[in-house]
Amino acid sequence: MPLTSLSLRHFRNHGDSQLNDLVRFNILTGDNGAGKTNILEAISLLAPGRGIRRAPLTEMSAMSGPGGFAISAQMDAGTGEAIKIGTGVTSDAPERRKVRVNGATASANSLAEWLSVIWLTPAMDRIFMESAGERRRFVDRLVLALDPLHARHVSRYELAVRERNRLLSNDSMPDAAWLDSIETRMSEYAILVAEARADMLVRLNAELESEQDGVFAKPVLGMASLIQANRAGMRQIWRNARRRDRQAKRTLDGPHRDDLLVTMQQKSQPAALCSTGEQKAMLIAMILAHSALVERATGTAPILLLDEIAAHLDPLRRNALYATLADRNGQVWMTGTDAGLFSGIQAPRHFVLANGAIALPD
Numbered sequence: 001m002p003l004t005s006l007s008l009r010h011f012r013n014h015g016d017s018q019l020n021d022l023v024r025f026n027i028l029t030g031d032n033g034a035g036k037t038n039i040l041e042a043i044s045l046l047a048p049g050r051g052i053r054r055a056p057l058t059e060m061s062a063m064s065g066p067g068g069f070a071i072s073a074q075m076d077a078g079t080g081e082a083i084k085i086g087t088g089v090t091s092d093a094p095e096r097r098k099v100r101v102n103g104a105t106a107s108a109n110s111l112a113e114w115l116s117v118i119w120l121t122p123a124m125d126r127i128f129m130e131s132a133g134e135r136r137r138f139v140d141r142l143v144l145a146l147d148p149l150h151a152r153h154v155s156r157y158e159l160a161v162r163e164r165n166r167l168l169s170n171d172s173m174p175d176a177a178w179l180d181s182i183e184t185r186m187s188e189y190a191i192l193v194a195e196a197r198a199d200m201l202v203r204l205n206a207e208l209e210s211e212q213d214g215v216f217a218k219p220v221l222g223m224a225s226l227i228q229a230n231r232a233g234m235r236q237i238w239r240n241a242r243r244r245d246r247q248a249k250r251t252l253d254g255p256h257r258d259d260l261l262v263t264m265q266q267k268s269q270p271a272a273l274c275s276t277g278e279q280k281a282m283l284i285a286m287i288l289a290h291s292a293l294v295e296r297a298t299g300t301a302p303i304l305l306l307d308e309i310a311a312h313l314d315p316l317r318r319n320a321l322y323a324t325l326a327d328r329n330g331q332v333w334m335t336g337t338d339a340g341l342f343s344g345i346q347a348p349r350h351f352v353l354a355n356g357a358i359a360l361p362d
Contacts, residue, residue, distance in 0.1 A: 001075040001083065001115065001300065002331035003043070010062040011069040011088075012038035013356035023349040025325075027342050028335045030353035036335040038356075040119065040305040042071045043333065045087055047117040048109050048144060048151060052305065054137075058094050062356075067091050075114065085114055112148035116294055116302035120287045120309060128271040128279050132259035139223070139260050143200045145294045145302060150196050157189035161251050164238075168246040179242065180235075186254070187234040190227070193255045197223055203297075207289040215320045219271065219282040222261040227253050262286075280312060288324060301330030309334055310341040319344050 003022050008014040013035045019026075028036040037052075041060075044051040061067035072086035087099045087108070099106045101114065127134055143150045164182045167174040201221045208218060227234055237253055238245075245251050262271035264278055271279055287304070295301040304325070310318050322344045325332055334342065342348060351358050 001077055003073045003303070004076050004082070005074045006039070006043065007070075007072045008039065008042050009070040009088075010067060011042055011060060011071060012062055014038060014042075015062055015356060017356065017358050019351060019358065021349065022331070023347065024331060025345050025348040026331070026333045027339070027345070027348045027350045028333065028353060029337065029339045029342075029350065031337060034353040035356040036353055037121070037307050039353075040121075040307055040333060040335065043073075043303065043305060044117050044119055045071055046073055046085055046111060047115050048112050048148065049141065052119050052121055052307070056095075057089050057097055061089070061094065068094065083114060085111065087111075109148060109151065112144070116145050116298065116300065117305060118145060118287060118291055118294070118302045119305035119307065120283060121305075121307040124283060125276070125280055127283070128262060128274075132257070135260035136256075136258055139197055139200070139258075142204070142290050143196050145290070146200060146203075146297055147196050150193070153189050153192040153196070157186060157193050157254075158256060160186040160189065161254065161256055164245075165250050168242065168251075169249045173242075173246065180239070183235050183238045184231075186238065187231040190234055190255050191231055194225065194227070194258070197255070197258065203293055204286070204289055207293045207296075208285060211285070211289060215281075215317050216285045217274070217278045217281040218265040219286055220263045220265050221286075222263075224259040224261050225255065227255065277312070281317070284309075284321065288328075291330060292328065295329060301328065304330060304332045306332065306334045308336060310336055 002024070005022060006019040008017040017035075017039070019039070028039055030036055041052050061069045068088060068090040070086060070088035072084065075083040075085065077083050083102060085099075085101050087097060089095070089097055097108055099108050099111060101110065124138070127138055140150060140154055160182055164179065164186065167179060167182070201223055205221050208220070211218070227237060234254070238251070241253060262282060263269065264271060264274050264282060267274070271282055274282070291302055291304060309321070313321065318341065326346065336342065339350065
């Protein structure tokens with residue numbers, strides 16, 4: 001559902017910012033540090049998860065010292081009925097996130113029922129060169145848009161892995177029955193996590209393949225998994241690896257070691273060996289395909305947050321991106337320092353920012 005209004009209070013460098021009469025394309029321009037990305041981060045916090053920066057809640061308040069912040073939005077449900085959602089923290093509990101939907105207290109995970117948000121930020125440009133953990137988190141965020149329970153499954157699996165690691169780090173070998181119990185719990189969630197990731201990648205590859213060849217590089221996705229087994233097989237692998245894992249003081253096999261593999265189809269070349277421009281193009285293709293996949297699966301187009309998306313695209317690819325976005329559903333938010341980069345977008349809502357203050361352009 002698209003946002004029709006957005007309010008930020010004491011969030012980052014925004015003391016009290018109101019964005020009203022929002023439309024399909026919403027453009028935020030201003031100098032570096034003006035607060036453009038902070039608005040995108042606020043929108044990302046209206047969905048489950050830790051937002052585009054994955055920052056601690058205590059860093060988000062605009063107030064000096066321990067303080068609170070509030071983010072609220074109104075959405076168009078398409079039935080003439082407005083939905084109000086909000087999140088934030090209070091000064092007496094700055095590490096505890098609160099969520100409200102239509103005035104009623106709700107959980108952060110329940111936000112997935114109302115809003116799906118997908119983003120692409122400059123920090124993600126390094127994903128092909130960073131650790132496998134960053135790529136796993138990227139995959140899990142894509143899965144979460146299709147399966148709201150995925151975050152819970154990942155969390156419970158990782159909790160069980162930490163518990164196993166703690167036991168294996170003891171001076172003496174822990175009780176075998178105790179490890180059996182933990183490894184049984186690990187296998188229960190490991191299967192759910194692994195299957196959800198694999199299913200999403202299959203569907204996303206199909207979506208990418210259905211796209212017409214254009215100006216953007218086309219990625220082919222896979223998953224390097226250290227375990228390919230059912231529940232019983234996983235338990236046996238962990239049981240056989242106890243002595244080895246005890247020496248390493250950590251669990252060396254499992255979905256927590258998976259890695260996303262991306263190959264540029266046109267060159268049959270791993271993404272890590274492609275040029276910066278090709279990597280950016282593949283990321284854009286993945287985000288656009290995932291947006292289409294989410295809409296196909298849920299019946300609702302997600303909100304797209306595209307931070308500094310146009311800065312490193314030549315005019316041909318920039319106009320191709322805008323044409324693709326115009327042909328699809330869903331609200332789009334874009335940021336940039338130069339308003340001229342967005343001249344190819346029809347009827348946008350344009351906000352100019354300066355030091356956390358918002359004004360419409362002349």
